Amino acid sequence: MKIKGFLEDISGIKRITKARLDAIKNAPDGPIPEDPIRKIAEEWHPGELVLTVQSVRMSGKEARTYRFVKPEGGKLPLFLPGQYLVLTLDVDGKPVSRPYSISSAPSEARLENGFVEITVKKPREDGFFADWIFQHLNAGDPVKALIGCGQFYYEPLRDAPLILALAGGIGITPFVSMAREIAAGKLDISMTILYGANREDELVLFDELTALEQEASGRLRVIPVLAEGEGGSLTGRTVEQGFLSADLIRKYLGIGAGDAPDTSVFICGPQAMYRYLRGELAKLDLPKRRIRFEVFGQVKNIADYEGYPTEALGKTFSMTVHRGIREDVIPAQASESIAVALERAGIRLETGCRSGECGFCRTKVLSGSYFVSPENDGRRAADKDFNYVHACAAFPTSDLSIRIPIA
Numbered sequence: 001m002k003i004k005g006f007l008e009d010i011s012g013i014k015r016i017t018k019a020r021l022d023a024i025k026n027a028p029d030g031p032i033p034e035d036p037i038r039k040i041a042e043e044w045h046p047g048e049l050v051l052t053v054q055s056v057r058m059s060g061k062e063a064r065t066y067r068f069v070k071p072e073g074g075k076l077p078l079f080l081p082g083q084y085l086v087l088t089l090d091v092d093g094k095p096v097s098r099p100y101s102i103s104s105a106p107s108e109a110r111l112e113n114g115f116v117e118i119t120v121k122k123p124r125e126d127g128f129f130a131d132w133i134f135q136h137l138n139a140g141d142p143v144k145a146l147i148g149c150g151q152f153y154y155e156p157l158r159d160a161p162l163i164l165a166l167a168g169g170i171g172i173t174p175f176v177s178m179a180r181e182i183a184a185g186k187l188d189i190s191m192t193i194l195y196g197a198n199r200e201d202e203l204v205l206f207d208e209l210t211a212l213e214q215e216a217s218g219r220l221r222v223i224p225v226l227a228e229g230e231g232g233s234l235t236g237r238t239v240e241q242g243f244l245s246a247d248l249i250r251k252y253l254g255i256g257a258g259d260a261p262d263t264s265v266f267i268c269g270p271q272a273m274y275r276y277l278r279g280e281l282a283k284l285d286l287p288k289r290r291i292r293f294e295v296f297g298q299v300k301n302i303a304d305y306e307g308y309p310t311e312a313l314g315k316t317f318s319m320t321v322h323r324g325i326r327e328d329v330i331p332a333q334a335s336e337s338i339a340v341a342l343e344r345a346g347i348r349l350e351t352g353c354r355s356g357e358c359g360f361c362r363t364k365v366l367s368g369s370y371f372v373s374p375e376n377d378g379r380r381a382a383d384k385d386f387n388y389v390h391a392c393a394a395f396p397t398s399d400l401s402i403r404i405p406i407a
């Protein structure tokens with residue numbers, strides 16, 4: 001049988017070769033007026049787009065959902081449920097970019113008047129970009145967006161078709177995109193979401209999730225997990241009290257009640273939740289390939305990481321930035337990443353995840369020292385050897401000299 005399969009493969013190649021030779025023989029003399037492959041590639045992956053805010057709506061006590069469309073109408077690029085977009089806005093005359101998980105479904109982007117949505121929570125502290133959005137971004141405003149980034153999506157070759165989603169606060173947004181696609185019958189998985197929040201009034205997009213549960217005919221289940229209060233108004237649904245503990249995860253994975261079903265665990269939430277959950281998940285002895293963390297954005301307190309040189313704390317260094325033949329000297333605070341220092345100086349560097357993962361912000365360090373948190377050091381070994389860093393995840397610990405591409 002093996003030999004037959006091999007021979008079939010060979011004959012397949014022969015067929016392709018003949019088809020190619022025929023295509024070459026019959027090709028027109030001049031260049032093809034429109035390359036169909038290029039046309040599809042440009043439609044699906046057009047790079048950064050200028051979009052318009054079509055609407056803004058409340059999606060919880062302190063959360064708003066922003067819907068973006070093309071100013072001229074039409075379909076938006078393809079993405080996968082769970083991916084994020086990179087939003088670039090002019091903040092006080094300087095271009096500033098941040099990643100936001102897309103909370104709408106891919107099928108909604110591909111409508112004739114397609115749209116994408118992000119949901120933003122009013123920050124409690126240190127969230128100047130989200131603050132700026134809350135204060136200044138309104139319907140009719142232009143934005144720039146790169147749609148369809150990141151690895152946080154269901155991949156059938158890698159993930160189990162049963163998903164246990166662990167969401168913390170605004171970390172619910174990628175799961176809402178997945179839930180919408182499940183309810184639309186376009187994503188063939190079943191998902192249980194353990195949705196952690198302090199109180200029930202902090203549950204974001206909860207009405208939409210409740211409606212999606214009805215539409216998804218048993219393939220979507222949402223369990224609020226409340227640290228405070230009992231979820232008084234959530235009558236008729238299961239509510240858990242406390243935190244996303246190992247015991248709770250075990251309960252919803254079905255471990256301890258016979259054989260555990262083959263389930264992938266997807267996690268999205270704030271940085272503090274990740275640290276806590278890593279400890280809880282370690283108690284469960286799950287295969288590593290079944291646990292997926294979404295990237296968590298910029299490191300908040302770099303000095304909390306083991307190995308950080310504390311003598312750098314509180315200092316502001318001088319950073320020389322080379323771009324082509326240009327050279328600028330700017331301040332760089334020890335507590336902020338190289339990417340943030342560039343942003344403050346109004347120097348554009350392409351960024352995506354802001355978590356050290358995607359490599360968009362790859363930067364050559366010519367001299368000086370820096371610290372990269374082990375948790376989001378996504379550099380390749382060769383990059384480390386040749387002194388490249390991901391500027392969003394590298395923090396200056398001395399005066400620096402760097403080279404960046406001209407954006």
Ligand code: FES
Pocket residue numbers: 350351352353354355356357358359360361362378390391392393
């Ligand atoms: S923006 Fe993704 S690695 Fe820096």
